[in-house]
Amino acid sequence: MANIASNHHSSGNGQFQRLSNQQNRKLFWACLEVPERTRVRLYDQEALDLLKKECISC
Numbered sequence: 001m002a003n004i005a006s007n008h009h010s011s012g013n014g015q016f017q018r019l020s021n022q023q024n025r026k027l028f029w030a031c032l033e034v035p036e037r038t039r040v041r042l043y044d045q046e047a048l049d050l051l052k053k054e055c056i057s058c
Helices: 021-038 045-056
Strands: none
16 A cells, blocks of 8 residues: 555644645656556547646646
8 A cells, every 4th residue: 555645734623735746746647547557548539638738748
């Protein structure tokens, strides 16, 4: 199981901090890894274009 770092601190008011830039990058790449590992195929052109655009800018 992965070791997950969190910015969450218990303040009792239900507020959460946003992810750090590093955590955001890790989450982004992990989300891309899931379809690759499970051999998902995307056929929607808009989804393919967005994925290509976002991956190139990383």
